[in-house]
Amino acid sequence: MNKSEALMMLKTKGFKHTDKREDILELFENKGGYLSAKEIQTALKDSYPGISFDTIYRNLSLFKELMILEETELEGEKIFQFHCTEHHHHHLICLRCGKTKTIEACPMQDLSRLDPEFKVTGHKFEVYGYCRQCQKEMSDSDKAEPDLVNTR
Structure with missing residues (x-):
């Protein structure tokens, strides 16, 4: 869309x-x-x-x-x-910037074997974490902050 x-x-x-x-x-x-x-x-x-x-x-x-x-x-x-x-798929979602990436695999293929008598009418699968760019920015931010070590 x-x-x-x-x-x-x-x-x-x-x-x-x-x-x-x-x-x-x-x-x-x-x-x-x-x-x-x-x-x-x-x-x-x-x-x-x-x-x-x-x-x-x-x-x-x-x-x-x-x-x-x-x-x-x-x-x-x-x-x-x-x-x-697009076709059926799921997402990786960055917790920092909100960008998504498509996951082509669907875990429902394996889960449906657990109870073949259960009729699935829908599902949602999302994986949360940090994209490469956000990881880099967070890492750079950590390096930029001085260590607060007591030098006495």
Whole structure:
């Protein structure tokens, strides 16, 4: 999914095109990973002073309902990214920058053997950690801070 596809989907489903909706979708297109409502509010505060969480969440809920966005939860906070329209896959998610990477393997193939009589209707598999760039930045940050060693 991308911004153009999302705007076309909104139009075909009879929803209004608004500048706020377009700007929210543009944030997702530029990010290439997960965003929280707080990050969206912060990014849009200059263009839309006083934009409320209600407005943001209403749009995020609509986008999720239309399968424009997908949602996950990280440390108790809902975060969103463009819905993947590719084949079935899962994600590695960077805890620092929110970028995702596709995992082609699906662990459900092995899990379904545990109880062949259990009918699976859906699943979600996500792996959390730090991407290479964030690891480097965190490492560089640690090296830049002086050691606080008592020299007496």
